[in-house]
Amino acid sequence: MSVIIAKGISKTYDPDGMPVLALQRIDLEIREGEFTAIVGPSGSGKSTLLNIIGGLDKPSEGMVEVGGHMITELSDNELIDFRKEHIGFVFQAYNLIPVLTARENVEFVMLLQQRPKAEREARTKELLHAVGLDDKMDKRPGELSGGQQQRVAVARALAPKPAFILADEPTANLDTKSTENLLDIMAELNREEKITFIFSTHDQRVINRARRVITLVDGAVASDEKRD
Amino acid sequence: MLIKMAWRNIWRNKRRTLITIASILFAVLLASLMESLQKGAWGHMIKNVVNYYFGYVQIHQKGYWDEQSIDKAFALGDHLTALPAASSHIKGLAPRLESFALASTGNNTVGVLVIGIDPQAETRMTKLAERLQRGNYLAPEDDAALLAEGIAERLKLDVGDTIILVSQGYHGVNAAAKYPVKGIVRFGSPELNKQMVYLPLLAAQRFYGAEGLVTSLAVNIAKEEHVPPVVRALKRKLDPEHYEVMDWPEMMPDLLQAKALDSAGNYIVYFILYLVIAFGILGTILMMTKEREYEFGVLVAIGMGRFALGFMVWLEIILLGMLGALVGIAASFPVVWYFYVNPIRFTGDYAGLLEKFGFEPIFPAAFNAQVFLTQAIIVLVLTSVLAIYPVFKIKRLEPVHAMRGD
Numbered sequence: 153m154s155v156i157i158a159k160g161i162s163k164t165y166d167p168d169g170m171p172v173l174a175l176q177r178i179d180l181e182i183r184e185g186e187f188t189a190i191v192g193p194s195g196s197g198k199s200t201l202l203n204i205i206g207g208l209d210k211p212s213e214g215m216v217e218v219g220g221h222m223i224t225e226l227s228d229n230e231l232i233d234f235r236k237e238h239i240g241f242v243f244q245a246y247n248l249i250p251v252l253t254a255r256e257n258v259e260f261v262m263l264l265q266q267r268p269k270a271e272r273e274a275r276t277k278e279l280l281h282a283v284g285l286d287d288k289m290d291k292r293p294g295e296l297s298g299g300q301q302q303r304v305a306v307a308r309a310l311a312p313k314p315a316f317i318l319a320d321e322p323t324a325n326l327d328t329k330s331t332e333n334l335l336d337i338m339a340e341l342n343r344e345e346k347i348t349f350i351f352s353t354h355d356q357r358v359i360n361r362a363r364r365v366i367t368l369v370d371g372a373v374a375s376d377e378k379r380d
Numbered sequence: 381m382l383i384k385m386a387w388r389n390i391w392r393n394k395r396r397t398l399i400t401i402a403s404i405l406f407a408v409l410l411a412s413l414m415e416s417l418q419k420g421a422w423g424h425m426i427k428n429v430v431n432y433y434f435g436y437v438q439i440h441q442k443g444y445w446d447e448q449s450i451d452k453a454f455a456l457g458d459h460l461t462a463l464p465a466a467s468s469h470i471k472g473l474a475p476r477l478e479s480f481a482l483a484s485t486g487n488n489t490v491g492v493l494v495i496g497i498d499p500q501a502e503t504r505m506t507k508l509a510e511r512l513q514r515g516n517y518l519a520p521e522d523d524a525a526l527l528a529e530g531i532a533e534r535l536k537l538d539v540g541d542t543i544i545l546v547s548q549g550y551h552g553v554n555a556a557a558k559y560p561v562k563g564i565v566r567f568g569s570p571e572l573n574k575q576m577v578y579l580p581l582l583a584a585q586r587f588y589g590a591e592g593l594v595t596s597l598a599v600n601i602a603k604e605e606h607v608p609p610v611v612r613a614l615k616r617k618l619d620p621e622h623y624e625v626m627d628w629p630e631m632m633p634d635l636l637q638a639k640a641l642d643s644a645g646n647y648i649v650y651f652i653l654y655l656v657i658a659f660g661i662l663g664t665i666l667m668m669t670k671e672r673e674y675e676f677g678v679l680v681a682i683g684m685g686r687f688a689l690g691f692m693v694w695l696e697i698i699l700l701g702m703l704g705a706l707v708g709i710a711a712s713f714p715v716v717w718y719f720y721v722n723p724i725r726f727t728g729d730y731a732g733l734l735e736k737f738g739f740e741p742i743f744p745a746a747f748n749a750q751v752f753l754t755q756a757i758i759v760l761v762l763t764s765v766l767a768i769y770p771v772f773k774i775k776r777l778e779p780v781h782a783m784r785g786d
């Protein structure tokens with residue numbers, strides 16, 4: 153089953169009268185349980201593509217369907233609700249709310265979803281356990297290492313039981329050991345829980361672990377390689 | 381959760397928060413102190429001039445106050461002496477017969493106000509007997525005078541000496557008599573201090589040739605807030621064709637006007653003070669909004685509504701303002717209290733200048749919850765308005781742009 157179907161998406165940025173074509177007529181389909189890396193040189197449109205399929209940004213042309221919702225038709229406020237319910241984001245850095253502890257950061261999205269307290273607490277524990285941070289639950293982001301912060305971000309992204317997780321260069325600021333550790337956790341969640349991951353990366357070690365690699369060049373798909 | 385986050389966000393940048401709180405504290409302290417001193421000074425003055433002589437409310441024959449002529453004296457009938465029954469707030473009546481006269485000792489002559497009083501009723505209301513410096517207080521049957529200290533000094537009189545009073549009495553009668561000085565009183569108000577001469581009512585009525593008449597009835601009221609109901613009750617009882625019932629602002633519009641003018645001056649100072657503080661807070665808000673743009677972007681990206689986010693930031697700023705106001709009030713409390721207990725007392729040239737203008741050179745602070753509350757409200761309104769800026773920013777925030785930093 154496809155969780156994402158994107159057809160003919162183009163994106164033109166026109167910040168100051170100098171139009172930049174960030175994506176050109178991209179067709180893309182992502183199936184449930186995939187572990188996909190989007191790669192390509194800097195400026196090739198990776199972030200733009202992720203933002204569009206995550207409902208953070210709108211394409212100039214084309215349509216995106218996520219889990220049966222035509223998100224290209226949604227209003228700004230509907231998109232906020234859509235993201236809250238269906239998508240988990242992990243950004244490159246500074247994902248977490250600095251004034252909240254790891255536990256509160258994970259709980260926060262479920263709070264936005266108005267889940268009952270008991271469910272929130274149980275799931276928070278479970279997720280922080282899954283990313284190996286049982287002993288860091290009451291630490292604030294400032295007291296955690298970069299790798300630990302990214303693991304909390306993954307736990308937070310998983311909290312609302314999203315259709316998939318979008319991660320834009322999640323390992324860009326991590327050392328080798330933390331990168332391996334984060335990838336192990338993501339791969340395990342993918343294998344055991346059938347969580348769909350889509351991440352962009354420059355990092356060859358990350359690319360090696362992906363089971364599908366989509367390469368973008370100048371905003372167009374240059375290759376799409378499946379490794380199963 | 382929003383409140384918890386707002387509270388923690390306030391303490392993220394401790395130094396900036398403390399500076400902001402300190403600036404609000406300073407404004408609140410300064411404004412409360414100024415306001416308290418001003419209110420206190422005027423309250424004190426009004427108490428002096430109003431309560432210690434005029435009374436909050438007076439009854440006259442219609443037209444008396446404009447003319448201030450003894451010819452407008454009226455008979456103190458039973459329907460008037462029964463008036464205290466009209467309202468429970470009326471503690472009593474002080475009948476007076478007053479007019480201007482010349483006082484002399486042979487060599488020196490000064491213009492004075494000669495007032496016939498019911499000694500008991502008068503002291504119940506204005507505590508005149510407590511103002512006695514030397515000698516004794518008047519008795520109803522006395523044929524003697526009580527002088528304000530200023531007159532005694534000018535005329536070089538002391539207890540036991542004789543004062544000569546000359547005036548025009550009721551309907552042009554010649555009034556001239558001499559009285560032994562029985563006592564000397566001192567007033568806080570320099571104005572009163574240099575013109576008051578008291579006689580017992582009977583003696584004054586004989587002096588002015590106005591047997592059985594009075595020019596005014598001062599109404600003894602304990603608290604200023606009782607004035608309006610008392611005025612209403614009296615107006616119902618008295619025929620407006622014959623009598624006028626006046627409260628102190630009506631009798632002394634100048635005093636009220638001067639007070640309003642003085643307050644207006646203060647308001648300009650507050651305005652400037654808070655304007656400066658407002659720019660300070662605005663600076664903090666601008667910096668904070670800029671610094672946290674990325675974070676706001678993340679919050680909207682993961683599904684926090686713009687309204688909730690805006691509300692949280694608004695709350696932060698209000699909380700910060702209230703914190704400053706609270707600390708400011710806490711700091712003002714002892715300071716204002718100090719000046720309430722230990723009034724500022726001017727001495728030397730400045731005191732002389734103040735006295736010249738009829739001010740007593742004492743400035744006690746008012747200790748009034750309303751003063752502090754007003755400051756808190758000003759800060760609340762100020763911060764609420766300033767907090768609109770980030771709320772507005774958040775309303776238009778695009779997460780992708782915010783996180784890219786453009």
Ligand SMILES: Nc1ncnc2c1ncn2[C@@H]1O[C@H](COP(=O)(O)OP(=O)(O)OP(=O)(O)O)[C@@H](O)[C@H]1O
Pocket residue numbers: 165166167172173174192193194195196197198199200201780781784
């Ligand atoms: N908000 C924007 N305004 C203007 N131009 C933009 C904007 N966002 C992206 N672009 C441009 O669109 C193109 C694609 O950018 P994008 O961020 O998607 O690339 P990327 O592959 O993620 O690059 P990187 O590897 O550096 O993260 C670039 O040329 C970029 O300058």
Ligand SMILES: [Mg+2]
Pocket residue numbers: 198199200320
């Ligand atoms: Mg990118």
